[in-house]
Amino acid sequence: MASQSQKKTPRAGFAALIGRPNVGKSTLLNALTGEKIAIVSPKPQTTRNRILGVVTRPEGQVAFLDTPGIHQAKGELNRYMVEAALSAAEEVDLVLFLIEPPQGETLDVTPGNRSILERLEKVGKPTFLVINKIDSIPKSKLLPLIALYGQEFPFAEVVPISAREKDGVDHLFQVVLGHLPEGEPLFAEDMLTDQQERVLVAEYIREQVLRHCRQEIPYSTAVLVDVFDESEREPRPGTPPGQLGGLIRIAASIYVERDSQKAILIGKQGQMLKLIGTDARKSVQRLLGAHVYLDLRVRVEARWSERAAGLRKLGYE
Numbered sequence: 001m002a003s004q005s006q007k008k009t010p011r012a013g014f015a016a017l018i019g020r021p022n023v024g025k026s027t028l029l030n031a032l033t034g035e036k037i038a039i040v041s042p043k044p045q046t047t048r049n050r051i052l053g054v055v056t057r058p059e060g061q062v063a064f065l066d067t068p069g070i071h072q073a074k075g076e077l078n079r080y081m082v083e084a085a086l087s088a089a090e091e092v093d094l095v096l097f098l099i100e101p102p103q104g105e106t107l108d109v110t111p112g113n114r115s116i117l118e119r120l121e122k123v124g125k126p127t128f129l130v131i132n133k134i135d136s137i138p139k140s141k142l143l144p145l146i147a148l149y150g151q152e153f154p155f156a157e158v159v160p161i162s163a164r165e166k167d168g169v170d171h172l173f174q175v176v177l178g179h180l181p182e183g184e185p186l187f188a189e190d191m192l193t194d195q196q197e198r199v200l201v202a203e204y205i206r207e208q209v210l211r212h213c214r215q216e217i218p219y220s221t222a223v224l225v226d227v228f229d230e231s232e233r234e235p236r237p238g239t240p241p242g243q244l245g246g247l248i249r250i251a252a253s254i255y256v257e258r259d260s261q262k263a264i265l266i267g268k269q270g271q272m273l274k275l276i277g278t279d280a281r282k283s284v285q286r287l288l289g290a291h292v293y294l295d296l297r298v299r300v301e302a303r304w305s306e307r308a309a310g311l312r313k314l315g316y317e
């Protein structure tokens with residue numbers, strides 16, 4: 001009888017998702033973890049902080065860092081976001097540089113992507129080119145696009161995927177794992193993210209602001225959870241498995257920069273705020289597995305996104 005093959009030593013490490021706004025980094029993080037850890041919106045610059053998502057399998061563990069999209073940094077909030085992304089690249093074992101295929105006929109490396117590659121060259125970490133949204137272009141364009149970016153940077157690997165369709169996501173995980181050092185898991189096997197529940201709740205509320213409000217509102221919005229009362233969280237005896245049980249009372253403040261924005265966010269007879277609250281509550285209940293009473297208030301913090309003190313007050317530090 002053939003002898004059993006020796007068990008492989010597991011691998012573990014960190015990988016950062018880096019790229020321009022709206023290339024699908026958060027969608028990819030959610031696809032890799034199988035859970036909604038990062039909020040997703042068609043509007044760019046949705047992610048403002050680094051978000052950790054941990055994927056643990058028998059062959060190893062990868063801690064993925066989703067980062068804000070790198071863009072022209074004007075104003076304190078934008079500078080904070082870009083710095084959060086670039087500093088993550090310096091702290092990980094591996095960088096996944098995400099791009100999306102150009103939508104026109106011309107294949108080129110955009111100035112924004114070329115600028116990111118210049119910064120990554122200085123960082124000096126092994127870097128993958130991850131081409132997302134491959135379901136949006138003809139396959140005939142893929143090889144020329146890979147060749148074009150290969151002339152710009154010595155990528156360790158090139159992995160085409162569609163995060164939305166989960167096409168190539170498992171393959172990406174395996175390739176990432178193969179480039180990480182051998183070692184035991186860095187986090188507990190059941191750990192999925194380092195985001196506290198109240199932080200995720202604030203993000204789920206902001207996601208609905210992004211979804212429902214006009215262009216000028218979302219980027220001037222921040223959300224803080226003021227009350228997170230779990231005293232009635234335990235489900236009543238006899239609650240069927242899989243059903244919501246217990247109650248969590250949450251009060252949150254949505255901050256904007258001007259009174260005119262507050263009026264838009266509240267809406268006529270409070271209808272906009274009610275819509276945001278209803279949809280946010282549904283998402284939060286799924287997250288927490290309990291009934292949720294959600295009380296939203298809109299407050300004005302003048303020019304908070306332009307001031308360091310404003311960023312600190314609203315949790316960006």
